[in-house]
Amino acid sequence: MPFLRVHSLSDFSTPGRLYDHTAGNEVFKTKDSSKEYLIGQFYWLKKQNLDYFIAISWGEDGDKILDLVGYFGVKKNWKTNAESDQWVIRNGIVVHSGKICGEGRILVGREEEHRRKTRNLKEYLDTSFGVERINRILRGK
Numbered sequence: 197m198p199f200l201r202v203h204s205l206s207d208f209s210t211p212g213r214l215y216d217h218t219a220g221n222e223v224f225k226t227k228d229s230s231k232e233y234l235i236g237q238f239y240w241l242k243k244q245n246l247d248y249f250i251a252i253s254w255g256e257d258g259d260k261i262l263d264l265v266g267y268f269g270v271k272k273n274w275k276t277n278a279e280s281d282q283w284v285i286r287n288g289i290v291v292h293s294g295k296i297c298g299e300g301r302i303l304v305g306r307e308e309e310h311r312r313k314t315r316n317l318k319e320y321l322d323t324s325f326g327v328e329r330i331n332r333i334l335r336g337k
Contacts, residue, residue: 198299198334199327203231206321210241212249213324215303223255233260237285244281247271248317250307252300261286263296265304274316278308303330 200221203214216230224230230253241249246266254261262285269279284291296304307325314320 199303199331201227202324202327203228204321204324205231205234206318209238210244210246210249211317211321212246212251213307213321214251214253215327215330217252217254217299219254219256220261221255223258223260224253230262234262236288237262237290240290241266247278248321250304252296252303259287263300265296270311271317274314275312278311299334302334306330306333 198218200216200218203216205212205214214231214234216224216227220230224233233253234251241264244266245268247268247270249264249266251265252263254263264283264285265280266283267278267280270276282296284295303325306329310323310325311320314323
């Protein structure tokens with residue numbers, strides 16, 4: 197089970213979703229600690245002028261890490277082919293164009309498929325692709 201939970205952040209100034217990966221258990225000790233860590237990055241995140249984002253929390257060697265994919269160009273036309281940019285935030289330091297694992301890439305792709313089945317950003321954020329569903333896909337079921 198790679199992903200533990202998903203946090204919907206639809207009421208944030210830059211809305212999005214945060215998935216907690218099991219690789220973050222060592223550094224994100226409570227179910228809300230990854231969300232609190234992400235909130236600490238919002239000053240930087242807001243300056244990116246994104247329409248929404250998908251983030252994945254995880255850890256490595258005691259470091260707190262967020263893989264963050266930000267989307268833009270869909271507020272004006274929801275049915276457009278969304279553009280995205282990607283960052284890694286490691287211990288509060290933003291690294292542009294960082295790495296993202298295969299499970300993260302599959303998740304981001306499935307989220308985009310899900311987005312295309314919704315009518316707008318609100319509906320998309322209110323209807324998560326779901327942790328159980330992505331974990332089944334990653335297990336090959």
